[in-house]
Structure formats: structure tokens, C-alpha cells
Amino acid sequence: MELRYLFKKTQSAQGGSDTPKNEDNGPQTPQGLFHKCTKCGETIFSEELKRNLFVCPKCGNYFRMFAATRIDSILDDGTFEEWDPDIVESNPLGTPGYEDKLAKLRDKTSLDEAVVTGKGLINGHPACLGVMDCRFMMASMGSVVGEKITRMFERATEDRLPVIIYTASGGARMQEGIISLMQMAKTSAAIKRHSDAGLLYVTVLTDPTTGGVTASFAMLGDIILAEPGALIGFAGPRVIEQTIGQKLPEGFQRAEFLRDHGFVDDIVTRTDMKDYLTDILAFHEDKKDFKPGKNAKIKLPKSSGKLTPWDKVMISRGKDRPVAEDYIRQLFPDFMEFHGDRFVKDDKAIMGGIATFAGKAVTVIAESKGHDTKENIERNFGMPSPDGYRKALRLMRQAEKFGRPVICFVDTPGAYCGLEAEERGQGEAIARNLYEMSSLKVPVLSIIISEAGSGGALALAVSDEVWMFENAIYAILSPEGYASILWKDSKRASEAASEMKLTAKDMMDNRIIDKIIAEPENLCENNIDAVVAQLKEGISGFIGSNEGFDGEELAKKRYERYRRY
Amino acid sequence: MIKKVLIANRGEIAVRIIRACREMGIETVAVCSEADRNALHAMLADQTICIGPAPSSESYLNINRIISATMTSGADAIHPGFGFLSEDSRFARICERCNITFIGPSSEMIAASGNKAQAKKTMMDAGVPTIPGSAEAARTVEDGLRLAEIATYPVMIKAALGGGGKGMRVARSKDVFTQAFQTAQQEAVNAFGDGSMYIEHYVEHPKHIEVQILADKFGNVVSLGERDCSIQRNHQKLIEETPCETLSEEKRRAICEAAVKAAKAVNYENAGTVEFLLEPSGNFYFMEMNTRIQVEHPITEWVTGIDLIKEQIKIASGEKLGFTQDDIKIKGHSIEVRINAEDAEHKFRPCPGKIELAYLPGGQGVRIDSAVYSGLEIPPYYDSMLAKLSVWAPTREEAIKKAQSALGEVIITGIKTNIDYQYGIITSPEFISGNTDIDFIDKFSRK
DSSP states (O other): OOGGGTSOOOTTOSSSTTSOOOOTTSOOOOTTSEEEOTTTOOEEEHHHHHHTTTBOTTTOOBOOOOHHHHHHHHSOTTOOEEEOTTOOOOOTTOOTTHHHHHHHHHHHHOOSSSEEEEEEEETTEEEEEEEEOTTTGGGOBOHHHHHHHHHHHHHHHHHTOOEEEEEEEOOBOGGGHHHHHHHHHHHHHHHHHHHHTTOOEEEEEEEEEOHHHHTTGGGGOSEEEEOTTOBBOSSOHHHHHHHHTSOOOTTTTBHHHHHHTTOOSEEOOHHHHHHHHHHHHHHTOTTOOOOOOOOOOOOOOOOOOOOOHHHHHHHHTOTTSOOHHHHHHHHOTTOEEEOOOSSSOOOTTEEEEEEEETTEEEEEEEEOOOSSHHHHHHTGGGOOOHHHHHHHHHHHHHHHHHTOOEEEEEEESSSOOSHHHHHTTHHHHHHHHHHHHTTOSSOEEEEEEEEEEHHHHHTTOOSSEEEEETTOEEESSOHHHHHHHHHSOGGGHHHHHHHHTOBHHHHHHTTSOSEEEOOOTTOOGGGTHHHHHHHHHHHHHHHHHTTTOOHHHHHHHHHHHHHTO | OOOEEEEOOOHHHHHHHHHHHHHHTOEEEEEEEGGGTTSHHHHHSSEEEEEEOSSGGGTTTOHHHHHHHHHHHTOOEEEOOSSTTTTOHHHHHHHHHTTOEESSSOHHHHHHHHOHHHHHHHHHHHTOOBOOBOSSOBOSHHHHHHHHHHHOSSEEEEEEEEETTEEEEEEOSHHHHHHHHHHHHHHHHHHHSOOOEEEEEOOOSOEEEEEEEEEOTTSOEEEEEEEEEEEEETTEEEEEEESOTTOOHHHHHHHHHHHHHHHHHTTOOEEEEEEEEEOTTSOEEEEEEEOSOOTTHHHHHHHHOOOHHHHHHHHHTTOOOSOOGGGOOOOSEEEEEEEESEETTTTTEEOOEEOSEEEOOOSTTEEEEEOOOTTOEEOTTSOOEEEEEEEEESSHHHHHHHHHHHHTTOEEESSOOSHHHHHHHHTSHHHHHOOOOTTHHHHHHHO
16 A cells, blocks of 8 residues: 555645756755765765865765965964975966966966965974975976976075975976976075085975876875875876886885885874874974983893803894894884885885984884795895995985984895896895995994894994894805705704804904893893883993994994904 | 745654645745655655765754755755754854855854853853852862862862763762762772862752743743653653743742743743752752753643744744733643653664654644654664653643543554653653652653
8 A cells, every 4th residue: 555645745846857956046056065075976075075174975085275274284274385486487488378277277276386385383393395286287397387497495494403204296288388398407405405414304295196206206205105096107197107017016116016115114194194204203302402311231041041142143034033123122212214216116024214223314224124924025034135225325315414323133144146136236235235324424223033044134233333132143154055065955953053253252252242131031021121221321421422423434434443353 | 024934853843844834825845864754743844855875964963954955945945953963163153154044043153152161151140049059179188178168068079171970979068078088089090090180069959940042133032831850761851841830830930030031141042941950958959951852842831822933934934923021921730751763672772764653643642843744764773752742721730631541542663662661651650749850760761
């Protein structure tokens, strides 16, 4: 029984649909009330989208942001001081209609050009800020964009301020021809001067960052961050597809792809970005003085007793033995990890980044084994590829630029032995580290926590001081390899271990290392405090004794240290 | 004046709103999900638009679809009913931006009421009594003792980071405070790693009393008496009545005045309900403000003779209230019993299914608000309330008799309902005595 046809309807109703709709003051959806997500297609209430920093609340898609909104989201209220808003562009090629087009865009967007520059405070930390806006000719770089960025760097160099640029661009501005191309060189040169003055430059790559902007100031940050999913590349994906006649794989040229290929230090969400930038700025401020606390009297752990060298080999490879990440977490709670070698890849066998220790900024680099098989596969069992060593070197150079001590944790069976490692120059990468570390103008400390296998370990251990855990080992190759080469019998590894003189005590006797960290029996996560206390005290002493160091002097002493062997 | 209303709801409240509109000559648009094509509201309205699949998120909670339906149908107002989007400030805001009359308060008021801490502060500032206790947390026994004096005993000590009853203790007097504080704090430290404790007056055995108010655009606010909603299970009201049997005339005036003050403090507009906890001592404390029509509104309509839905529509149309506080005369006694599709013998789990036969009573002083009919399939996706039976009589005693008689006539077969359970309550001496509080159901169930 269908009740619907039996009920009598409202007396005044004329069948419903005949009611006049959308009178002048009747219901209507105002323009811009909703946004449609380009990814999931969901209709989103604009006010909600704005509160969500223009990230789709349904699928997490990042909408492009207007420069002004971006500045509001990053800078402290009312602190932005805009620079150079009225530089007049030229029309070098005499492109017809170019001036008209610019004028129309200015009207429409309230922008004067594709980048807004100036300075302001980020949670109280001063910084120069450049923000590009895609609405203005796809934020292509013409002479005005190049000039504004260059002037910002010049002023920042003069005023000794850090610079942060949010990039987004289709590339060079075709209408300005070769003059546009020259902006790449001009901006890069200004950044070089700023960098040579020891100043910090951070780029935040947003969707899309391509062409001449990628190939100049976008990729020159000391620290390069990216927003999730941002398209980043030199050639655009369509151009590449047309050229090579192939379909590009999913995720190609996205921020995550760039990070995995070594070009992005970290991917940071919009919600976290302001705090993240604040931390970076704080790490790089001069006023970070070393303030060591009073060390509590350390009770040295009871030693494990008489162990053979082979016992130590086995202990150093033990599956419950803490790995570098555990020490980093204990010693440097504010550790901020950076990724990538800026050439090929981010090698997870090396973990590196910046942190503070007793108020002093330091660079921390570690050969990083995993806690379990899954993590170990990810970290390649702590065997770095050339990309890992190059990442380490990149971070050491960064430390040198900003005058930060470098603390390395050494824990590797050896450098990775594989096809790709050789193709990318494993030998060259190790050699380069020895070469560069020997003259690094900042204090370098290396701590061998477990296994230090051959050149793969030495590539993080050309240092002012080398310490070694009591049951760690340090050798030219594995005992198994030694037995196999010398005696053609890898089963005689335990015998080899004794002959090789690879224990911490042997190293001390041979003056290879400077300090032994005493270990409790069965060192593991539960009793890690015993060694962490010694490390804390030791690192405090190391940094303290190198306060106000002279870089040349350090390099000279390091030279002499290795000269004696 | 509003010409056409879209009802963004389902069930008996949608039917109730359609009826009010029809009487006012206002056209109605129902929206329904695919599971509700045969629902009464969908068949009763002048026009019906199916807005999506059965899950609420795809239909009754989907703002975009409801706005689209409004635009297509040419409706100029939306009545949100209760539940669903009725207290979603974003929905109200979108209606405002689209020039659709939202029959209810403004989005700002909804948002402000939704922020409990802020609302409590606003009420304190306006002189509406709130549960004594400070926003400051105590870390030491001395601090705690000081704050407990302000809160007045008995006090509830609770962990600032608390939850799940951990780090909570009641101290009835100063003598036992130290011990209770230390135990609670220790628990809090163990459980949450933090020993900050809030001290608040502990409201013991209260009644849940709420006051219906109506407020127009011109700042006129009237209260329409209180409702005693103490009979509830897991914060779900089961039986409501008005007036409250144990409230003295003087207290009634005080509590109603407090409600008006609360509404004025936020410049409230449209129908709203101010909820209080009433202690046996007679002290009462503001809990929250509900910015919508309530399920139990019929009992207020019975004793005041005012049609609250029609008043909502008139207020939303910009009309002045047609009466003042002096015109409001509470007459007689009214009781509402909720009839739900649930299995009282198995932890009140919902029991959807096909209704074979629905026989609902009538007669003088008996009102049924329902959306069920014989042969209707109750979908499993929504609230389990099937019908509300409300009665009116000159005295409470007569009203209870009438409720018993009418409820005894209700027949719904094919699915399990709570009719027998409710019948048990309204025939029990404890209920009849009128001396009930919010722990009533706990005690009743244990019996």
C-alpha cells in the first residue's frame, strides 16, 4: 500500500516544483562558497578549507596557496614588512600585449608580481621570506622576480638574516627571453654570496616547482623542505612524456620521489611547517651557547668479565644491542633528521641531521642498523652505499659552514658491496670522506658503538677523537673474510678474531682510539643508561674543550693525528 | 515569511515539522536516504528528494547534498530537527552564506554553546550558577584544600589529563580530603604521568532539570517551564515530565529566571533548552545549552498550549514573540514515554526489522508523535526511537494513570521494543513517588 498517494498535501502547494526559485534575495550559493578538491572531487566549504590551511579535509590534497595567506600562516601576526613591491618590469623582447597582460593580472590578483618578498618574525625569530604565487603567470621568473629575490638576498647578507623561500613556478618567463634565463644566474650568484657569509637559506618547495626556478634558487637551500605531494622537477612531466614516448610512473617528480632520490631534506605538512621552521631557525642562531649542566657522578658499569675477541665479535653483532638511533634519541631528544645526498638517493643506512647538546647546535651522523629484520632490510643492515657517504659529507660541510661540531656514530659491517654501489663509485665516496674530513674546520668526534668494518667505518671516523665501546670491534675486514683470504677457511673466524687485534683494548694499545666506553653485561635497551651517562659526560667534555676552536688548528692537529700511523 | 521548508531530518520529528508547516500553509520538502524511501516523512511531505545511500554520512549528514536539495527544490528555509546536523555550526554557517533561513539559532551561537569550557565561563560571568570549582589545577594537598573550600564539599578530585575513572575520587569532607587527594594524584601520576588535579563540587543524586526557552530577534526571551528528565539510561532520556514534582514554586521561578539569563547572556535566538543539575539541597547548576528543538518538547506544548515548532518558524521568519512571560501559564501535568526499537533483555541493543502491526492509542489527553505504520521496515542505520507517547491531565497522579493506560494499549509487533520495560517504570512505586534522580535507572535495573 503506497501511502504517499493517499495523503493530502499542503493546501497552498501547487505541486511543489512550480514555486519560483532563486528570487533576488532567495537562497543561492555565492561564488567561492565551496571549493572542489581536484584530487577527490569532494566539495569543501571554503571557510573550513581555510581553517585547514588549504588542505582537503577529506583526502589530504594540498591546494595551492595565495602568497598573502601563506605569509599569514607562517609569520607572526603583523610582523611582515614587504620589500620592493614596485619594481617596474621591462619588455625586453617587445612581446606584444605583455604589459597589458601584467596589468590585468595585477588587477585580478592584487599582486605586483609572481613573488612577494620581505622580512618578518617566525615565532619571534627574524627571517627574510619570499613567497611565490602561481596565479601570476604561473609564477614564472622574469626580471622582476629575479630582481626581488636577488635584492632580498643582498639585504639579508648585509643584515645577516636567514632567508626562507616558498617556491612555486612554471619556470622561466618566455615573454622575457634570454633576460629571464639570466635571472637564474643572477639569483644563484646572490645566494652564493649569502652562503659564503655563513648565512642560512631554507627552501620550501610547493606544488609545482619546475624549470628555471628548480634549476636555480629552489635547489640551493642549505635545507630543502617540500610539501607533501608537490610536483618538483626541471622538465615538466608532459614534456618528458612527449620526448621519451613513455608514460611516467606513479609518483614521479613528486616530493616523496625527490626525497627518496636525495634532493629533499624532509617533507613537512602545512600544520607542522611553522614549528619546523622555528626549530631550524633556532638551531642556526648565534646565541646558542654551550651550557653544560653539572654531571652526576657516574657509576661505571660492572664489566662483562673475561671475553675472547671472538666473543666480542659476536656481542658487537648481537640482535638486542642498541643501535645508533637509540643513542641519538637518548642524547639528542630534539634531533631533526635530514635526508639525501643531493645526487642520487637517500641512503637509510646513514642517518644524519642536527640537534642541540646542552644548548649547543651539533650535527649528528650515524651508521644506522635496524632493531629488527624489517628495519634492517630498510637500512641495508647498516651497510652504506656511496649515497650514504655523500649524504654524510654533505651534512659535515653544512656543519662546517655553520660552525657546528660533528658527532658520528660508527656501526657497520662494512660499506655495501653491490652492483649499484660500484656503479656510483663506492671507492670514490669513501675516499672523498677521508679527504674532506681530514681538513674539516669544526671539531669531529667518532664513537664506535658496535661494529666498525673497514673503510666503510673509517669514512665516518677521520676525527679529532675516536671512542669505542668496550665490546665493539674495529678491523680492516670481518674475521670471516680474514680467515677466508689468509687460510682459505672462513670457519676459522674465531681464531682470526684473536690474530686481528680488533678489540677496544687493542685499539687503545695501538693509539687508534682515545677512550673506551665501559659496558654493562649484555648491553641492551634496558641498561643503556649506563653507557649514555658516560657518553653525555664525554661529549660534554669534548664540546667544552673545543669551545671557541680555531678551524685551521683543528685541521692541523687532525692531520698530525693521522700522519703518525 | 517562509514559503517552503526543507526538513533535514527523518522519523517522527520530520513528520512533526511537516504537520506544523502544513497547518501554517508552508510547503514542505522532505529529504530521505535510499533506505527511507517508504518512511512516513518521505511520503507525507509535499515534495521528497532522495539525497543518497543509507549511511547518515552519505545522506542526512551530508551538507552538500542537503544544500543542493534545497536549491533544487526552491525551499527558502531548512528545519534541522534534532540530532544529525541540528547542532553543526558549519551547516548553519553554510545556510547563512547561501541565504537559506536556518530554523534555529545562528552558527555563532551554536559554535559558542558547543565549546563547553567557554560556555561555562560565559554563564559564570552572566551570574548563572555553575558547578563550583576553578579552572586552576592543584598539584599539592595544600592547593587542593584551598580549592576544595572554594568548590564546597563534597568535592570531586579528578586528574587534569584524566579519563576512564582513573585518578578520580570523591571527598565528602575536609577530614578525608588529604587521603583522597593523595590516592587520586598517585593514580593520575601512574596512569597519565601528570599529577595536576581539578577540584570541583560533587553534585550528588541530582535531578536533570531543563528549561525550555523561546527567544526572538528583538531580544525577547520567555521561559516555558521546566522538564524533569531524570529517568535516563546512559545519558539517553527515557521518560520526561513537566512540571517537576519536587520543585517548589520559588525554586521554579529561580531556575527559569536563570535560564532566561543564560539565553540573554549569549543573545540567544529561536527555541533552546538550558540544562541544569538540581541537587536535593535545592541548589542548581548550569550544565549546557541545547541549541535545537528537543525530543521531549511535546510535554511543554501540553502544559503551555504553545506549538514550539510553529514558534520556531515564526521566529526564524523574523516575527516578534506573540506573548510575554506573564502570558505563560503552566497548566496541568504532562508525561512523555519514548518507545524505542530495542531489546531491553539484551542490553538494549537496537532491533531493526519489519513492523508487522502497529496499533497506537488515542483519546483525550493522549498524543502520539511517531513515524511508524504497519508494514514499515525499520532500517538499522539510524536512531532506534519509534514513537513518543505523551499524555496530559490536570494532576500528576491522573497523568500517570493516563500514561499507564495509553502505554498499555500500544502494540507494535514484528520487532522488539522497550514498551514493557517502560511500562514497568511508570507503574513502579519509585516513579510514582516522584522522588527520582539521575541514578533512578541504575537502581531500577538492579532490582
